[in-house]
Amino acid sequence: MFERILIAGYGTMTGAMVDGWLRSGIPASTFTGHGPRAKDVPAGMAFVTEVPAGPFDAIVLGFKPHMLADAAPPLEPLAGPGTTVVSVLAGVDLATLGRAFPRAGAVVRLMPNLACAIGRSPNALVGKGLDGPVREAVTDLATRLGTAEWLPDESQFELVTALAGSGPGFVYRFIDALAAGATRLGLEPAQAQRLAVAMVDGAGALAAASPHSPGELARRVASPGGMTQKGLDVLDEGEALTRLVCETLRAARDRGRQMAGEARGEG
Numbered sequence: 105m106f107e108r109i110l111i112a113g114y115g116t117m118t119g120a121m122v123d124g125w126l127r128s129g130i131p132a133s134t135f136t137g138h139g140p141r142a143k144d145v146p147a148g149m150a151f152v153t154e155v156p157a158g159p160f161d162a163i164v165l166g167f168k169p170h171m172l173a174d175a176a177p178p179l180e181p182l183a184g185p186g187t188t189v190v191s192v193l194a195g196v197d198l199a200t201l202g203r204a205f206p207r208a209g210a211v212v213r214l215m216p217n218l219a220c221a222i223g224r225s226p227n228a229l230v231g232k233g234l235d236g237p238v239r240e241a242v243t244d245l246a247t248r249l250g251t252a253e254w255l256p257d258e259s260q261f262e263l264v265t266a267l268a269g270s271g272p273g274f275v276y277r278f279i280d281a282l283a284a285g286a287t288r289l290g291l292e293p294a295q296a297q298r299l300a301v302a303m304v305d306g307a308g309a310l311a312a313a314s315p316h317s318p319g320e321l322a323r324r325v326a327s328p329g330g331m332t333q334k335g336l337d338v339l340d341e342g343e344a345l346t347r348l349v350c351e352t353l354r355a356a357r358d359r360g361r362q363m364a365g366e367a368r369g370e371g
Contacts, residue, residue: 105130106161106188106241111137112179113167114145117192120221121164121249122146127223128248136160139167158182162190162245163208165201169193169367176204183208188238190214190245194265195363198232198258210234212242213261215269216249225250226268230258262360263353270356274349279304 111118114137122135123146132148136156145151155178163183167175172193183189183205190212191201201211212231219225227246234242246252253268255261279300286296311318326332339345 108160110160110163114143118166120218123221124249162188165191185209195360196367197364200367215265217272220249228253228264230255263357266353266356
């Protein structure tokens, strides 16, 4: 396990990650936050506005992707052969990270979502330069935030990011749409929202625990000619829901690819 971890760019996502790691039992003293302005951090965790003295076992990059060119040079001296650079920067590929931190022992892309704060995030990973112990240490960090899904190569990372990283935003919008639809049909708005949130919470927990696929669960909950089936018929007409979700994921994935090009200085 990594014993000294620098969080370079302490924002919403990296803050949620630290919350998840602390919740899993990692001591707060393991982490040092770094950024241009002081931030409130959990008790026992250090935060500095100047580049700290090393060494660090891992450096987690959590600033905005477009800031890499300016943020990396002051950090690069800390990233020697014994350091693993872990990036949560959307669209910044391994080659770009490798050029920014050429002496690092390993570079890894990790894409969680905000559910990492409660240990419920699916976490996509891809890396280079990892030996067995380092891969185990990175996997340990990821599984403390939820689950770890190592990809065989980087080619599908933006698609996985669209699904697992951006996905909560799409789910929240669907919950909001359920509540809004019920409100238009007559329910009081706050009550409609409470019911929609509780329903999705329960349905998601059941899907996670069930041996059956979500598609099979949908079939089981729908009686032929019943209320649920009539609603599903609307979603299934012309594959309306599947086509909408496919286009949603495509748009997010393509933006990730565009961001990767921007990080490489293209276009």
